[in-house]
Amino acid sequence: MTEASTREASTASEVVPGSRRFTLRQRIVLRIIIAAGYWFIRLIGPTLRVCVSREEGAQQSVGQRPLVLNFWHASIIPATYLFRDAGIRVMSSNSYDGEYMGRIIHRFGFVAVKGSSSRNAVRALLGLRRALQQGWAVAFSIDGPRGPRYQVKPGPVALARSSGVPLSTFHIAVKNAWVLNTWDRLIIPKPFSRILMRFGKLIPVPAEASEEDLERYQQELQDSLDRICEFAEANVRKVGAPEFPYNV
Numbered sequence: 269m270t271e272a273s274t275r276e277a278s279t280a281s282e283v284v285p286g287s288r289r290f291t292l293r294q295r296i297v298l299r300i301i302i303a304a305g306y307w308f309i310r311l312i313g314p315t316l317r318v319c320v321s322r323e324e325g326a327q328q329s330v331g332q333r334p335l336v337l338n339f340w341h342a343s344i345i346p347a348t349y350l351f352r353d354a355g356i357r358v359m360s361s362n363s364y365d366g367e368y369m370g371r372i373i374h375r376f377g378f379v380a381v382k383g384s385s386s387r388n389a390v391r392a393l394l395g396l397r398r399a400l401q402q403g404w405a406v407a408f409s410i411d412g413p414r415g416p417r418y419q420v421k422p423g424p425v426a427l428a429r430s431s432g433v434p435l436s437t438f439h440i441a442v443k444n445a446w447v448l449n450t451w452d453r454l455i456i457p458k459p460f461s462r463i464l465m466r467f468g469k470l471i472p473v474p475a476e477a478s479e480e481d482l483e484r485y486q487q488e489l490q491d492s493l494d495r496i497c498e499f500a501e502a503n504v505r506k507v508g509a510p511e512f513p514y515n516v
Contacts, residue, residue: 290367298368305372313349318463319507323496325469327436330354333405335436335470336428338420338489340497341412341452343440344369346463350440353377357399357406359392359423381406393427400431410493415451418497420490425482428473435485437468437492441500443507462507466500468492 290298322328327335331354339347353376360370360380370380381395396406408424411417428435440455443462448454457463471492473485 298371301368302371302375305368306375309345309349309372309376312457312459313352315459316346316349316457316461316463317507318350318465320465320467321499321503322467323469326467327470331405332436334400334403334431334433335405336400336424336431336433337405337407338410338424338435338437338493339407339439340418340493341409341415342417342455344409344412345455346440346442346457346465347407347438348373348376348378350463350465351378351407355379355404357381357396357404359396359406359408378407379404389423393423396427397431400427400433410489411452417452418493420486420493422482422486425473425485425489428471428485429475429477429482432475435471435473435489437471437489437496438465439493439497439500440465441497441504443504462504464500464504464507466496468496 330351333354337356355377357379358370358373358381374380379399381392381399399406406427408421410421410424411419424435427433441464442455442457443464444458445461446456446458448456469492471485471488473482477485
């Protein structure tokens with residue numbers, strides 16, 4: 269799917285991020301950040317040495333849909349490149365940080381649905397459910413936008429129940445990266461870094477699941493992300509070795 273076709277498929281609840289509510293200075297800074305971020309990812313991405321590993325029962329391709337994808341916020345930069353031009357719908361915060369990240373990922377073929385875990389969450393979840401009904405995949409940086417780090421939130425599980433679409437998890441480990449001193453310890457791959465992307469098995473959430481059941485599925489989602497994170501971080505150094513051949 270091309271970026272152009274992705275944009276044509278957007279619905280009314282899916283919006284291209286805009287910056288008109290910000291001051292002139294903020295808009296200038298946004299333009300600089302967006303241009304620098306886009307070209308950095310575009311230039312670094314093709315140099316990465318990527319390997320994909322899957323648990324039994326995991327999704328079989330990056331473009332598989334519909335799915336409710338879940339990952340930690342720290343991996344958002346390599347995820348932007350690896351999932352580019354797949355038309356994935358994402359929840360985008362109305363904050364200043366959310367604005368520039370939303371505009372960067374839009375240029376990589378993602379479609380933003382406005383809202384966050386703290387503001388306009390219901391409206392955004394309804395927009396994401398419509399996207400799933402139309403056959404798209406949606407993605408959550410599940411400990412974002414401000415943490416707590418590595419802690420699952422309930423939105424994706426509720427969305428999986430209401431849509432009938434299973435949860436999927438992935439973690440991207442990077443060998444040789446810059447790690448920022450931010451709440452999420454944001455990972456920025458260096459050129460020619462080794463990357464191991466590990467997918468967890470799919471987690472279906474039945475429509476008849478009770479509130480008590482949702483808590484259990486939320487814990488299962490947490491356990492899945494913890495497990496694949498541990499696997500990827502422990503094995504990323506093996507990328508390029510015979511047991512982890514270069515395959516993406």
